[in-house]
Amino acid sequence: GVRGCGAVPAVGSSKAERPAGGCEGPHLSLQCAARIPEAGALLDLLEKCPEHQKKGGFPVVVFEGLDATGKTTVTQSVKDTLNGILLSSPPACISQWRTIFDDEPAPIKRAFYAAGNYILASEIAKASTQAPVIIDRYWHSTAAYTIATEINGKVQDLPPANDKVYQWPEDLLKPDLVLLLTVDPEERVQRLHRRGLEKTKEEAELEANSLFRQRVEESYRRMVNPACQEVDASPSKEEVLKTVLQLIKKHCAL
Ligand SMILES: Nc1ncnc2c1ncn2[C@@H]1O[C@H](COP(=O)(O)OP(=O)(O)OP(=O)(O)O)[C@@H](O)[C@H]1O
Numbered sequence: 001g002v003r004g005c006g007a008v009p010a011v012g013s014s015k016a017e018r019p020a021g022g023c024e025g026p027h028l029s030l031q032c033a034a035r036i037p038e039a040g041a042l043l044d045l046l047e048k049c050p051e052h053q054k055k056g057g058f059p060v061v062v063f064e065g066l067d068a069t070g071k072t073t074v075t076q077s078v079k080d081t082l083n084g085i086l087l088s089s090p091p092a093c094i095s096q097w098r099t100i101f102d103d104e105p106a107p108i109k110r111a112f113y114a115a116g117n118y119i120l121a122s123e124i125a126k127a128s129t130q131a132p133v134i135i136d137r138y139w140h141s142t143a144a145y146t147i148a149t150e151i152n153g154k155v156q157d158l159p160p161a162n163d164k165v166y167q168w169p170e171d172l173l174k175p176d177l178v179l180l181l182t183v184d185p186e187e188r189v190q191r192l193h194r195r196g197l198e199k200t201k202e203e204a205e206l207e208a209n210s211l212f213r214q215r216v217e218e219s220y221r222r223m224v225n226p227a228c229q230e231v232d233a234s235p236s237k238e239e240v241l242k243t244v245l246q247l248i249k250k251h252c253a254l
C-alpha cells in the first residue's frame with residue numbers, strides 16, 4: 001500500500017493500507033505496475049517522498065474551481081505579485097504520464113491524481129521554506145471530481161454535507177488557504193470559447209455535463225478542514241486579482 005488515499009471512498013483515512021486514490025488495496029497497485037509500466041515508475045517516485053511532510057514558514061495558497069474559471073490566469077498573477085513559487089497538480093515530474101492514466105478506468109486514473117498530490121506535497125514542503133507557494137489544484141480537485149464521478153444524478157444525491165468524504169486526508173500536507181473560483185455557467189462557456197474550443201463542442205459539453213459540473217462545485221463547497229473559500233471570479237482579471245490578494249493578506253502572514 002502507499003499512503004492515505006485522498007479520494008472517495010477512503011477520504012480521510014490516514015496511512016491506510018491502500019494506494020492513494022481509493023484503489024482496492026496493495027494488490028491493485030501491484031497489478032497496475034505489472035500492466036502499466038508507468039505505474040511502477042509513479043510508485044517509485046511516491047515511495048521516495050518522505051511521509052508527513054511539513055510546511056515551511058511561507059504561506060501556501062491553493063486555487064480550485066471548474067475548468068476555465070481563471071485558475072491559470074490568477075495563479076500566474078498572484079505568483080508575480082508576491083514573488084512566489086507556482087506549483088500545479090499533477091506535478092510536472094509526473095505530468096508526462098497523465099494522458100496514459102486519463103485513459104485508464106476511474107480507480108486507476110484517480111490513484112494517479114491522488115499519488116500526484118502526495119508527490120506535490122514534497123514540492124510544497126520545500127518551496128514553502130523559500131517563498132509564498134501558489135498552487136493550481138490540489139487534493140480538493142481530486143476529491144470533488146471523484147465524488148462527482150462516482151455519484152450520478154443531482155446535487156441532492158451527493159453524500160451529506162458532514163460525510164467523511166469531504167475531510168482532508170490526515171497524512172497530506174495542508175495548505176493555509178484554499179480559494180474556490182466560481183463563475184456563472186454562461187460566462188464559463190464564453191471563456192472556454194475565447195480559449196478556442198469550438199462552439200458545437202462547448203454546447204455538447206454544457207448539455208451533457210451540466211449536472212456533473214454542479215456536483216463538482218457542490219462537493220468543493222462541502223469540503224472541510226480546510227474548507228474552500230469561494231471567490232466570485234466573474235469580474236475582470238484585475239478585479240479578481242485584487243480580491244484574491246486581499247483575501248491572502250487577510251488570512252496569511254506575508
Ligand atoms: N477574470 C476574467 N475575465 C475574463 N476572462 C478571463 C478571466 N480570467 C481568465 N479569463 C480567460 O478565460 C480563459 C480561461 O482561463 P484560465 O485558463 O485561466 O482558466 P483555468 O481555470 O486555468 O482553466 P483550466 O482548469 O481548464 O486550465 C482564458 O482565455 C483566460 O484568458
Ligand SMILES: Nc1ccn([C@H]2C[C@H](O)[C@@H](COP(=O)(O)O)O2)c(=O)n1
Nearest residue numbers: 067089090113137138139141142145
Ligand atoms: N489534483 C488534481 C488535479 C486534477 N485532477 C483532475 C480533475 C479533472 O478531471 C482534471 C482537471 O485538470 P485540468 O484540466 O484543469 O488540468 O484533472 C484531479 O483529479 N486532481
